[in-house]
Amino acid sequence: MAPANLPTIPAMNRDKPLFPTGLGEGEATVIFVLGGPGAGKGTQCSNIVRDYKFKHLSAGDLLREEQDRKGSDFGDLIKEYIRDGKIVPMEVTIQLLENAMQATIKDEHINKFLIDGFPRKMDQAIQFEKSVCKSNFTLFFDCPENVMEERLINRGKTSGRADDNEESIRKRFKTFIETSMPVVEHFEKDGRVVKVQAVQTPDEVYEHVKLGFTQRGIKLV
Numbered sequence: 077m078a079p080a081n082l083p084t085i086p087a088m089n090r091d092k093p094l095f096p097t098g099l100g101e102g103e104a105t106v107i108f109v110l111g112g113p114g115a116g117k118g119t120q121c122s123n124i125v126r127d128y129k130f131k132h133l134s135a136g137d138l139l140r141e142e143q144d145r146k147g148s149d150f151g152d153l154i155k156e157y158i159r160d161g162k163i164v165p166m167e168v169t170i171q172l173l174e175n176a177m178q179a180t181i182k183d184e185h186i187n188k189f190l191i192d193g194f195p196r197k198m199d200q201a202i203q204f205e206k207s208v209c210k211s212n213f214t215l216f217f218d219c220p221e222n223v224m225e226e227r228l229i230n231r232g233k234t235s236g237r238a239d240d241n242e243e244s245i246r247k248r249f250k251t252f253i254e255t256s257m258p259v260v261e262h263f264e265k266d267g268r269v270v271k272v273q274a275v276q277t278p279d280e281v282y283e284h285v286k287l288g289f290t291q292r293g294i295k296l297v
């Protein structure tokens with residue numbers, strides 16, 4: 077059950093999204109980036125940022141920053157959810173994303189966002205699109221569990237992440253299949269998913285990402 081003292085999201089009270097969107101004509105372009113833990117989302121987002129000048133916002137990174145922020149009301153809650161591979165209540169994550177988007181537009185004059193590792197649950201998907209911004213599409217990295225597991229165990233040797241260990245990895249896979257895959261299926265029904273096979277080398281995977289972007293009318297900058 078969600079804890080009681082969650083932030084009030086201004087977004088929840090809006091009857092229109094904060095950023096009406098549309099490629100080239102809206103105030104913001106949003107691409108969701110999904111895939112299992114260790115599928116290579118962060119790796120590919122770095123390539124996209126370099127070549128397409130998107131701002132990369134990782135929901136997991138924003139949650140970890142908030143967890144470590146002195147005085148945060150949500151530090152302990154986030155820590156527990158991340159360790160158990162569970163999805164932090166959407167009020168917290170959507171507020172963090174909205175703050176980061178507003179700051180990016182104001183300070184960096186960038187209005188194109190890669191939102192990495194989000195939405196991971198149907199309630200987040202629906203609420204974000206209703207009150208913040210409709211996504212253009214979801215970039216989905218498809219990767220078998222054994223490949224992802226090997227990558228995460230390797231990453232765990234140096235990442236310092238509390239959830240790159242066998243027990244947390246198992247829980248994250250379960251959450252991904254049960255809670256996050258329905259989000260991908262939801263967007264697929266809308267024809268809003270670009271699916272990329274993620275087993276090959278990073279460079280090979282990126283070639284497929286670029287192809288998908290071209291097909292969706294997103295140009296190199």
Ligand SMILES: Nc1ncnc2c1ncn2[C@@H]1O[C@H](COP(=O)(O)OP(=O)(O)OP(=O)(O)O)[C@@H](O)[C@H]1O
Nearest residue numbers: 112113114115116117118119227231276277278281
């Ligand atoms: N195509 C690839 N082939 C081999 N290793 C890869 C590939 N892509 C990424 N990696 C490595 O796998 C690990 C996980 O990659 P990355 O951090 O990009 O995944 P992620 O999907 O963002 O993971 P998470 O959701 O857990 O944050 C990293 O150590 C990265 O260097």
Ligand SMILES: O=c1ccn([C@@H]2O[C@H](COP(=O)(O)O)[C@@H](O)[C@H]2O)c(=O)[nH]1
Nearest residue numbers: 135136157158161162163164169193194
């Ligand atoms: O929308 C989200 C995104 C992430 N989380 C939690 O963070 C961890 C780590 O996420 P990464 O994308 O792998 O960095 C994830 O397992 C969830 O516990 C979340 O709650 N909501």
